[in-house]
Amino acid sequence: MKIELAESYGFCFGVKRAIKIAEENRNSATYGPLIHNANEIDRLKNDFNVALSENLDSFKAGETAVIRTHGIPKQELGLLHERHVNVVDATCPYVTKPQQICEEMNAQGYDIVIFGDEAHPEIKGVKSYAEDHVYVVNAPEEIDALRLREKVATVAQTTRKIEEYQQIIGKLMETHKEVRVFNTICNATFDNQDAVRKLSKEADVMIVIGGKNSSNTKQLHSIAKEYCTDSYHIESQEDLHQEWFSGKNFCGISAGASTPDWIIDDVIDKIKSLTHS
Known part of the structure; x- marks a missing residue:
């Protein structure tokens, strides 16, 4: 393997x-x-x-x-x-940035559209920096229900997919003359997503390691599954199953932004033991 x-x-x-x-x-x-x-x-x-x-x-x-x-x-x-x-x-300074943008743009009379998960702690914090006229959407079609004023500014949850954010921006551009777009998706998210996309095209089984409630890990798993059907999101070596590797030759591994090296090392050691037994 x-x-x-x-x-x-x-x-x-x-x-x-x-x-x-x-x-x-x-x-x-x-x-x-x-x-x-x-x-x-x-x-x-x-x-x-x-x-x-x-x-x-x-x-x-x-x-x-x-x-x-x-x-x-x-x-x-x-x-x-x-x-x-x-x-x-x-x-994280990448999270502080959208907080500041919401506060400043709102003070300048802009409605704020945040692309992200309203229940996520990052978005709860970011949203609180706008006084009023602030909305959270998770999909382009949700914008239709909003009663937005003329001037709109938009930010994104740091761990979302850029392709999905572009859909939100496109929708806003269709109906508003003035849309201020701030790309608040962090570089680490871009790099990790690009890397998992590349690897999952080659691997015949993918393991994505990270907390079950980790937004960026869920995104990585979602991308991996697009290209490699046998992709699994695990938290630790305890979640691995030997049958996942049966008949497989190439195992790709990625990990979310909150996953320490020691957990990754444990997972690799466990995969080696499962595939050599």
């Missing part, structure tokens, strides 16, 4: 930065999961005593709150500061 890693995969700049910040703030707590990878969150808890709290009210004055890579709503950030909590912001 030939096993090959995608040319670009795994930890992105923002995740590496956030983990370093968390490791430097021992005995703290993250507000919400720092990244979408339960195994890495467990490691931070066990090795650095960095806890996880989903409850804003659990942070008291003088305690340290590490803000997750996806960011949090503007109002919640303000509350933490008001309560004299020591805020350490690990929000």
Whole structure:
């Protein structure tokens, strides 16, 4: 069995930065999961005593709150500061950018259209930076139901496919004279998606490693499945099944932006043991 890693995969700049910040703030707590990878969150808890709290009210004055890579709503950030909590912001700079754009464009009288998943923490945070006239869409046809004013600005969730964002932009251009387009999809997302597309065209089985609730990992798996029918999204070596590799010759591997190297190494070792037994 030939096993090959995608040319670009795994930890992105923002995740590496956030983990370093968390490791430097021992005995703290993250507000919400720092990244979408339960195994890495467990490691931070066990090795650095960095806890996880989903409850804003659990942070008291003088305690340290590490803000997750996806960011949090503007109002919640303000509350933490008001309560004299020591805020350490690990929000990815690629996420901070659309937050700033929403705030600035909205102040200039633009309606804001955000392409993304309204339930995703990144989008909840980004949306909160616009005062009003802000809408989240997941598909071009959803734009028809919006009562948009003349001036529109649009941003995208950092981990979405560029092709899908172009459809949203095209739809807005059909009906509005002034559309300000900001490409907020991050470079790491482009690189990882291009690499998994290339590899899955050659492989006869694809393994995509990352958290089940990781948006960018889901996107990678979706792309892989377009070109390689036998593509599987797993969180760790425990999810692998020997029958996936039966009769296969070439296994391609990719990993989401929140997947650490140690999990990838474990998966590769497990695949080798399954295909050599």
